[in-house]
Amino acid sequence: MFNLSLQELLQHLINGLTLGAIYALIALGYTMVYGILKFINFAHGEILMVGTFISLAVYNVLCSTATSGMMIIVFFIISIIIAMISSGLLGVVIEKIAYKPLRNASRLAPLLSAIGVSIILTNLAQIIFGTKDQRFAYPYNNDPFNLFGISITPTHILTIIVSLFLMVILKFFIDKTKLGKAMRATSENKRIAALMGINVDFIVSLTFAIGSSLAAVAGILYALDYKAKSTMGLLIGLKAFIAAVIGGIGNITGAMLGGLLLGLLETIGFRLFEILVVSIYSIFGKSITGIPLGLKHMVAFSMLILILLIKPSGILGKNVREKV
Amino acid sequence: MLNLLIIVLIYICLFCILSLSLNLIAGYTGLLSLCHASFMSIGAYTTAIIMTKFNADFLLVLLLSGILASFFGIIIGLPTLRLKGDYLAIATLGFGEIVVNIIINWESLTRGARGIHDIPTAKIFNYRLMPKDAGILSKVIYFLLILIFLVLTYAFISKIIKSRFGRALEAIREDEIAAVSMGINITKYKVFSFAIGAFFAGIAGSLFSIYFLSISPGNFTFNISIMILCIVVLGGMGNNFASILGALIVVPAYYIPQLLNIPFIPPQFNQIIFGLILVLMMIFRPQGLLGRKKPDFERIIKRKSFFIRSR
Numbered sequence: 001m002f003n004l005s006l007q008e009l010l011q012h013l014i015n016g017l018t019l020g021a022i023y024a025l026i027a028l029g030y031t032m033v034y035g036i037l038k039f040i041n042f043a044h045g046e047i048l049m050v051g052t053f054i055s056l057a058v059y060n061v062l063c064s065t066a067t068s069g070m071m072i073i074v075f076f077i078i079s080i081i082i083a084m085i086s087s088g089l090l091g092v093v094i095e096k097i098a099y100k101p102l103r104n105a106s107r108l109a110p111l112l113s114a115i116g117v118s119i120i121l122t123n124l125a126q127i128i129f130g131t132k133d134q135r136f137a138y139p140y141n142n143d144p145f146n147l148f149g150i151s152i153t154p155t156h157i158l159t160i161i162v163s164l165f166l167m168v169i170l171k172f173f174i175d176k177t178k179l180g181k182a183m184r185a186t187s188e189n190k191r192i193a194a195l196m197g198i199n200v201d202f203i204v205s206l207t208f209a210i211g212s213s214l215a216a217v218a219g220i221l222y223a224l225d226y227k228a229k230s231t232m233g234l235l236i237g238l239k240a241f242i243a244a245v246i247g248g249i250g251n252i253t254g255a256m257l258g259g260l261l262l263g264l265l266e267t268i269g270f271r272l273f274e275i276l277v278v279s280i281y282s283i284f285g286k287s288i289t290g291i292p293l294g295l296k297h298m299v300a301f302s303m304l305i306l307i308l309l310i311k312p313s314g315i316l317g318k319n320v321r322e323k324v
Numbered sequence: 325m326l327n328l329l330i331i332v333l334i335y336i337c338l339f340c341i342l343s344l345s346l347n348l349i350a351g352y353t354g355l356l357s358l359c360h361a362s363f364m365s366i367g368a369y370t371t372a373i374i375m376t377k378f379n380a381d382f383l384l385v386l387l388l389s390g391i392l393a394s395f396f397g398i399i400i401g402l403p404t405l406r407l408k409g410d411y412l413a414i415a416t417l418g419f420g421e422i423v424v425n426i427i428i429n430w431e432s433l434t435r436g437a438r439g440i441h442d443i444p445t446a447k448i449f450n451y452r453l454m455p456k457d458a459g460i461l462s463k464v465i466y467f468l469l470i471l472i473f474l475v476l477t478y479a480f481i482s483k484i485i486k487s488r489f490g491r492a493l494e495a496i497r498e499d500e501i502a503a504v505s506m507g508i509n510i511t512k513y514k515v516f517s518f519a520i521g522a523f524f525a526g527i528a529g530s531l532f533s534i535y536f537l538s539i540s541p542g543n544f545t546f547n548i549s550i551m552i553l554c555i556v557v558l559g560g561m562g563n564n565f566a567s568i569l570g571a572l573i574v575v576p577a578y579y580i581p582q583l584l585n586i587p588f589i590p591p592q593f594n595q596i597i598f599g600l601i602l603v604l605m606m607i608f609r610p611q612g613l614l615g616r617k618k619p620d621f622e623r624i625i626k627r628k629s630f631f632i633r634s635r
Contacts, residue, residue: 039410040410040413040414042413097603098603098606098607101607102606102607105606105610106610107354107410108350108354108356108561109606109610110606111356111410111413112356112553112557112602112606113602113603113606113607115358115550115553115599115602116598116599116600116601116602116603116606117599117603118599119550119595119596119598119599119602120595120596120599120600120603122595123592123593123595123596123599124592124596126592127590127592127593234417234546235421238414238417238418238421241414242414242418245411245414292425292429295425295426295429297418297421297422297425298422298425300418301415301418301419301421301422304411304414304415304418305403305404305415308403308404308406308411308415309403312411
């Protein structure tokens, strides 16, 4: 009945960690913006999508001139950097145009504006880049190798290393540098931070730039294994936001933790759930092969409901009492 | 030409019902729901499935569709409405994705992505309506039917808004903490507002399926939710008449190029316009084209019944 071997479990663990690392990178953007502006940057997923497509375009153009494998890897890195810079700029521009005039408006206004931005970006991308799914040609040999019966691809390793590296740098930046301190002060209280001589507008722009460029990297890593399409931002953004809520929104470490947790739940958790359903069916004498993969999206969503019911402030979040 | 006019009018009426119900949720209560098309799809699929399997009276099915949609509204609302509005937006977005996923994957009931295409025409009090292709008269009948429900919706929601219940909703929108301290059970009111909005969205979905006689998951995408939201925002949140005005502007702009088969406009163009409407309205005129009426407190206070109740 329970045909889940250790190998399969470890395989799901690797897949889950890879997916979770990507979610974590995106969740950082949500959580940083929420920490400072107290609103959900709905367009975050779309910024990720635009970054991915820019990198794809640059990569494809450059690769047509490539002569050796080494050059392709260099071009891949160049395309990542270009995508990071351009989506960082995009994030800042969006903030200046669509969110900044609304900073003192009602709570609903920036949210609606962000939804508008995300629709514009999705549809513009469809017009510019087309509606077909696109995919990176792997810049390296992506043959999986076997480790104790688990197949690990270089993409898995690359994703985990790159995201860990970026997360450590970000954590260092926030905790140890002066700009990071200014950022923390701004998220604590904007007005007092301004009184202390912090340029709040600059800090907000910086937050958007960092979050958006991290999202671009996450999008590229995602598009290596899955496909890039103009609508990918919606679902992946939603899941990353849920990851941020699970970890405790506004909390950087929480976002990383929540992302990894959600990735694991979507792979191992979903498999366990599938086994449960199959065995329940077999008790009643029916045999089914599995449950539709489309239901995988339900994992994240039910986690959101669950966490909101049990601990709305998230795993690492502080309980904030609302005051008049 | 007349044909086209009636089709556009039917679309306008359907979207009026949808935007009025969203206006109750988003405009009056201040909750951002991004799954209005999903409530619509629940109503539409309930109608389609029951009508194809049983020979039931349409009005009964219609009521059932609305109730089922509002039941789902309560299910999604109860856990999320206790929290701030931002979470609700995300949760409703996720709920919308899940509804589409379930509809696509539950093949035995909903026939998956292909949709249901053999819905029988409606039977009202033993009088069976003709299908919409049977000539201009049948279209007019459908139009009148939908118009009746639009008027009912408008009357019902206007009545609610003017009552004690509606004032409680507006108090919640303005300031939740103040509303709590006035003794308003905000979770209860929010869930009620959500359930009523979902009910009318389900009704609109049911009317949709009975007019087109064929539905598929593609009819109820996220884009439709955004379109409804756009109508509400453009007209002015928290004003019923403004929602109708918004529908009169947005729906023809959306459907006439499509129905006339104008080829050079890409389908994404409309969506970009919607996005621009949302952003520009928020920046330059957040109260919408018409804005909202300020409640006349003097008149409310002068009303005798108010004093009796408050003692």
